[in-house]
Amino acid sequence: MAKSERLDKLIAHQCALPRSEAVRAIRRGRVAVDGKTCRLPDSKWDPETVALSLDGAAIGYKKFLYLMLNKPAGLLCVSRDPKAPTVMDLVPPEWSRRGLFPAGRLDKDTHGLVILTDDGDFAHRMLSPKKAVYKHYRAILDAPVDPAVCEAFAAGTAFEDGTPCLPAELTVLEAGETPLVDIAVCEGKYHQVKRMCGAHGLGVNWLKRISIGGLTLDESLEEGEMRELTEAEKAAIFG
16 A cells, blocks of 8 residues: 555646646645545645646556657757757657656667656666666667677776776677677666777667567557556566
8 A cells, every 4th residue: 555645745646747746736726635626735635545636637646657769860868958859759648747768878879768757766776887777779880790899798898098897798680891780788888899899899780679588569559659667567677
């Protein structure tokens, strides 16, 4: 059972409103609890046992939200940026809520799987190197891969500036002058995949994240589309 929470906090969080706007909405009679208008912002309710509505529209309570996004290139993977569009601009109104953020970043020109959530503990477990949740990427490189490079990745390679990386996996899927490879890492250093490859003289022409732990990107999602994760999918990340 959820703990009782102030009505203004519930409305602000579930409807992505500033707390002050939630208070005004409540005091103006726009909010109903179990079908009855409530004008008391500081009244407390158990969100799992009451029905809330704003302007007659039902508010479906979720303590936390977990979304799978197929990120297109060209967007910053941050909560907000005053000068450039971000992945948060893709969130439909029904999932817009305060505290939602991309759990782990992808470069602006990188495609693929991003998890959006407002559950900080969940995000920390998913991203912490200590949890060894591997993220798999597909990449097209600009030169053939020497087997020694795969061995270096497995041993724990380093960037050109000497920054060490934890052991990773580099697997050639399609050999050639511009090979298709799978790269798996369990940490998230800045531009990590590109910098690891660059340290061995390899450029990355194209990059897409396809999985996090046991969760694989739903390829039925067009780029820019998202959907909620199922309970099984959330568990698969750590499975």
